[in-house]
Amino acid sequence: MTLAPELVVSRWFNTTESLTLAGLRGRPVLLHAFQMLCPGCVAHGTPQTQRAFELFKPSDLQVIGLHTVFEHHAAMTPVSLEAFIHEYRLTFPIGVDEAAEGSPIPTTMQRYGMQGTPTTILIGRGGNIVHHGFGQQSDMALGAIIATELGR
Amino acid sequence: MTLAPELVVSRWFNTTESLTLAGLRGRPVLLHAFQMLCPGCVAHGTPQTQRAFELFKPSDLQVIGLHTVFEHHAAMTPVSLEAFIHEYRLTFPIGVDEAAEGSPIPTTMQRYGMQGTPTTILIGRGGNIVHHGFGQQSDMALGAIIATELGR
Amino acid sequence: MTLAPELVVSRWFNTTESLTLAGLRGRPVLLHAFQMLCPGCVAHGTPQTQRAFELFKPSDLQVIGLHTVFEHHAAMTPVSLEAFIHEYRLTFPIGVDEAAEGSPIPTTMQRYGMQGTPTTILIGRGGNIVHHGFGQQSDMALGAIIATELGR
Amino acid sequence: MTLAPELVVSRWFNTTESLTLAGLRGRPVLLHAFQMLCPGCVAHGTPQTQRAFELFKPSDLQVIGLHTVFEHHAAMTPVSLEAFIHEYRLTFPIGVDEAAEGSPIPTTMQRYGMQGTPTTILIGRGGNIVHHGFGQQSDMALGAIIATELGR
Numbered sequence: 001m002t003l004a005p006e007l008v009v010s011r012w013f014n015t016t017e018s019l020t021l022a023g024l025r026g027r028p029v030l031l032h033a034f035q036m037l038c039p040g041c042v043a044h045g046t047p048q049t050q051r052a053f054e055l056f057k058p059s060d061l062q063v064i065g066l067h068t069v070f071e072h073h074a075a076m077t078p079v080s081l082e083a084f085i086h087e088y089r090l091t092f093p094i095g096v097d098e099a100a101e102g103s104p105i106p107t108t109m110q111r112y113g114m115q116g117t118p119t120t121i122l123i124g125r126g127g128n129i130v131h132h133g134f135g136q137q138s139d140m141a142l143g144a145i146i147a148t149e150l151g152r
Numbered sequence: 153m154t155l156a157p158e159l160v161v162s163r164w165f166n167t168t169e170s171l172t173l174a175g176l177r178g179r180p181v182l183l184h185a186f187q188m189l190c191p192g193c194v195a196h197g198t199p200q201t202q203r204a205f206e207l208f209k210p211s212d213l214q215v216i217g218l219h220t221v222f223e224h225h226a227a228m229t230p231v232s233l234e235a236f237i238h239e240y241r242l243t244f245p246i247g248v249d250e251a252a253e254g255s256p257i258p259t260t261m262q263r264y265g266m267q268g269t270p271t272t273i274l275i276g277r278g279g280n281i282v283h284h285g286f287g288q289q290s291d292m293a294l295g296a297i298i299a300t301e302l303g304r
Numbered sequence: 305m306t307l308a309p310e311l312v313v314s315r316w317f318n319t320t321e322s323l324t325l326a327g328l329r330g331r332p333v334l335l336h337a338f339q340m341l342c343p344g345c346v347a348h349g350t351p352q353t354q355r356a357f358e359l360f361k362p363s364d365l366q367v368i369g370l371h372t373v374f375e376h377h378a379a380m381t382p383v384s385l386e387a388f389i390h391e392y393r394l395t396f397p398i399g400v401d402e403a404a405e406g407s408p409i410p411t412t413m414q415r416y417g418m419q420g421t422p423t424t425i426l427i428g429r430g431g432n433i434v435h436h437g438f439g440q441q442s443d444m445a446l447g448a449i450i451a452t453e454l455g456r
Numbered sequence: 457m458t459l460a461p462e463l464v465v466s467r468w469f470n471t472t473e474s475l476t477l478a479g480l481r482g483r484p485v486l487l488h489a490f491q492m493l494c495p496g497c498v499a500h501g502t503p504q505t506q507r508a509f510e511l512f513k514p515s516d517l518q519v520i521g522l523h524t525v526f527e528h529h530a531a532m533t534p535v536s537l538e539a540f541i542h543e544y545r546l547t548f549p550i551g552v553d554e555a556a557e558g559s560p561i562p563t564t565m566q567r568y569g570m571q572g573t574p575t576t577i578l579i580g581r582g583g584n585i586v587h588h589g590f591g592q593q594s595d596m597a598l599g600a601i602i603a604t605e606l607g608r
Contacts, residue, residue, distance in 0.1 A: 037536075037543045042498060048292075055292055075539030080493075083531030087493045140200075140207055143295030151303040189384075189391045194346060227387030232341075235379030239341045352596075359596055444504075444511055447599030455607040 004029075004123040005111035007066065009095030011078055013085055019064060019093055021127060027060045028130075028149040029123040033068040033097070033109060036076050036084040038117045044136050045118030046090060051139070052146065053092040059150050065094035068109040068117060073099075124149050156181075156275040157263035159218065161247030163230055165237050171216060171245055173279060179212045180282075180301040181275040185220040185249070185261065188228050188236040190269045196288050197270030198242060204294065205244040211302050217246035220261040220269060225251075276301050308333075308427040309415035311370065313399030315382055317389050323368060323397055325431060331364045332434075332453040333427040337372040337401070337413060340380050340388040342421045348440050349422030350394060356446065357396040363454050369398035372413040372421060377403075428453050460485075460579040461567035463522065465551030467534055469541050475520060475549055477583060483516045484586075484605040485579040489524040489553070489565065492532050492540040494573045500592050501574030502546060508598065509548040515606050521550035524565040524573060529555075580605050 006021050021029060032049040034041035046065070053063040069076045078096055085094060097106035112121065115134045122131040122145055131145050158173050173181060184201040186193035198217070205215040221228045230248055237246060249258035264273065267286045274283040274297055283297050310325050325333060336353040338345035350369070357367040373380045382400055389398060401410035416425065419438045426435040426449055435449050462477050477485065488505040490497035502521070509519040525532045534552055541550060553562035568577065571590045578587040578601055587601050 037539050039544055051290070051292055055290070055296065072539035072543070075536040080531040080536050083493050083528035087528070088495055138203070138207070139291035140203055140295035143290075143292035144207065144299035147296035147299040148303055151300055189387050191392055224387035224391070227384040232379040232384050235341050235376035239376070240343055355594070355596055359594070359600065442507070442511070443595035444507055444599035447596035448511065448603035451600035451603035452607055455604055 001126075002129045003127055004031075004121070004129050005108070007031075007064070007095060008098040008107040008111070009066075010098040011096045013082060013094045013096075014091060015093035019062070019095070021123065024062050025127055026125055027062050028125055028146065030056075030061060030063045030146060031066060031121040031123060032064070033066045033112075033114055033117055033119040033121070035067065035069055035071070035117045036081055037072060040136060041118040042088070045120070046088060048137065048139060048142065049092060049120075050090055052142065055143070056146060056150070061146060061150060063092040065090065065092055066097050066108060067094060068097040068106050068114065068119075069099075070105045070109060070116075073104065122146060122149060125152055153278075154281045155279055156183075156273070156281050157260070159183075159216070159247060160250040160259040160263070161218070162250040163248045165234060165246045166243060167245035171214070171247065173275065176214050177279055178277055179214050180277055180298065181214045181216060182208075182298060183216050183218060183273040183275060185218045185264075185266055185269055185271040185273070187219065187221055187223075187269045188233055189224060192288060193270040194240070197272065198240060200289065200291060200294065201244060201272075202242055203291070204298065207295070208298060208302070213298060213302060215244040217242065217244055218249050218260060219246060220249040220258050220266065220271075221251075222257045222261060222268075225256065274298060274301060277304055305430075306433045307431055308335075308425070308433050309412070311335075311368070311399060312402040312411040312415070313370070314402040315400045317386060317398045317400075318395060319397035323366070323399065325427065328366050329431055330429055331366050332429055332450065334360075334365060334367045334450060335370060335425040335427060336368070337370045337416075337418055337421055337423040337425070339371065339373055339375070339421045340385055341376060344440060345422040346392070349424065350392060352441065352443060352446065353396060353424075354394055355443070356450065359447070360450060360454070365450060365454060367396040369394065369396055370401050370412060371398060372401040372410050372418065372423075373403075374409045374413060374420075377408065426450060426453060429456055457582075458585045459583055460487075460577070460585050461564070463487075463520070463551060464554040464563040464567070465522070466554040467552045469538060469550045469552075470547060471549035475518070475551070477579065480518050481583055482581055483518050484581055484602065485518045485520060486512075486602060487520050487522060487577040487579060489522045489568075489570055489573055489575040489577070491523065491525055491527070491573045492537055493528060496592060497574040498544070501576070502544060504593065504595060504598065505548060505576075506546055507595070508602065511599070512602060512606070517602060517606060519548040521546065521548055522553050522564060523550060524553040524562050524570065524575075525555075526561045526565060526572075529560065578602060578605060581608055
């Protein structure tokens with residue numbers, strides 16, 4: 001069992017309060033790491049995360065987007081991200097992964113050892129990593145692993 | 153709680169033995185009612201059922217297709233269905249819903265009060281109807297309800 | 305320049321009169337060969353042909369579907385084809401390629417040396433074969449070659 | 457016949473020389489106006505323009521993208537656009553529509569009276585506007601109008 005490292009976020013969108021895994025312990029968390037200029041994220045990852053956010057609203061699943069910019073940093077600043085969130089009608093909470101000193105890879109992305117974007121991670125009620133998927137995920141499989149964790 | 157009526161099948165494909173809900177009691181059953189000339193079935197329903205069959209193979213879910221012909225009967229005989237199954241590479245068990253005397257609607261379709269095709273029904277471990285959906289189903293929602301039932 | 309062989313059709317749908325290339329000389333003809341149980345035809349070829357039929361209605365293009373059954377003959381009889389045409393809302397003229405003695409490949413399909421289905425052929429105003437494509441065709445390219453021929 | 461107004465571009469990508477309609481007179485020009493954060497552009501418009509660029513490479517059609525930012529100006533600066541062009545593998549020439557004093561709508565966009573993005577305009581060999589379409593365009597229809605103009 002791998003415990004999920006804490007998030008390090010420099011700015012939040014779509015939420016008035018900062019979210020931490022510590023504060024969410026006991027609830028499953030769907031963490032979606034993306035970049036606003038990553039074609040696979042825009043075509044598949046973020047719409048899928050929005051679908052999960054809407055489908056599981058009646059449950060205690062917490063959906064969190066994480067903007068993990070590791071390339072084209074000047075092109076994907078928070079001001080651009082904010083317009084992206086607005087234009088794509090994303091309504092789940094999204095945090096900006098904090099830049100790391102001396103590395104293009106931001107802090108949370110480093111902690112999780114993510115290989116790139118999109119990355120989809122499911123954190124269990126106990127704070128453990130239940131699923132860590134890089135690239136396109138099947139809707140049916142994602143629905144199943146979330147429901148399985150919700151049933152615990 | 154509604155108990156799922158027994159299937160009445162005149163011929164099976166993709167299985168050497170006849171399947172009955174009585175014999176499957178204790179296992180969840182995904183029942184997919186379709187017609188080979190129903191565009192919504194061909195575009196969405198049967199490929200989705202095939203995906204469910206493959207995704208949940210490691211579990212004890214039983215996937216069953218049911219060819220519920222209620223129109224164009226002469227056009228969708230078992231010989232045509234057999235070619236359809238072959239060409240679309242469907243590998244889950246498929247039964248032909250038995251024709252009913254004096255009605256174009258076949259027997260099992262009548263018993264379940266299905267409104268048309270595609271219809272997707274999930275039968276729980278206890279033989280009860282957990283989900284009865286007419287028309288296009290979301291992959292994510294279907295994955296979730298199957299996983300929830302598997303977790304019981 | 306290859307002259308397009310004449311069609312040999314045993315039965316027509318969606319037209320009250322038999323169509324012949326001889327009778328259509330002077331007009332471009334889009335000939336779409338398909339089988340109702342060919343997944344690539346159902347997903348791409350026949351809807352594309354329907355789109356071409358609607359887009360080029362104001363022009364003198366003649367669109368013709370040709371049901372070239374070369375496998376599963378008993379599964380794709382005219383009665384099944386008729387229901388298929390109805391369910392998929394195909395409104396362009398469709399002919400049944402005449403069965404050939406001693407071969408599973410029907411007559412017109414043989415004459416054109418088609419490799420399978422779907423096959424999309426554009427016949428020019430002069431009766432010549434302008435384009436012969438096997439498999440999925442790009443909508444943009446097909447629109448372009450039709451318009452080019454219409455402009456002659 | 458409406459003559460196409462000249463382009464006013466502040467910066468070019470994917471070309472070493474500035475392009476002007478005056479300099480292109482005699483050749484058809486496909487002008488695609490988009491914004492990098494416009495979902496309909498990203499999903500349909502720019503990939504369609506890329507397909508047109510590749511399909512008609514053997515012809516004398518000139519394809520031009522025009523980044524017409526009329527909202528979220530700070531979010532879609534040239535540095536962000538450059539990363540967008542790189543990530544989405546766009547290889548046709550793209551100009552940044554020049555900002556207009558006292559209006560959020562950039563200069564060329566104003567001159568053409570565009571209603572929004574995506575907008576697809578075909579300019580004929582004579583410099584006239586052959587087609588002005590707002591929103592999603594059909595691939596087949598676009599292929600046809602380009603080919604028709606190329607045939608003049």
